[in-house]
Amino acid sequence: MKTLCELKRDDLEKDFSKIVSIVSKPKYICKKCARVAKDKKYLCKAVELKDI
């Protein structure tokens, strides 16, 4: 799967349930796109939320 930052509207619909599980308990935020995820591999500029 691509990073959340790269997702297009079509990708979002296709992988929606997976994306919900990735963003529902976030540990990281993307410094560039303000998206959140449980794992930094889903973001392009991940920063751990507890470090902010």
Ligand SMILES: [Zn+2]
């Ligand atoms: Zn990003």
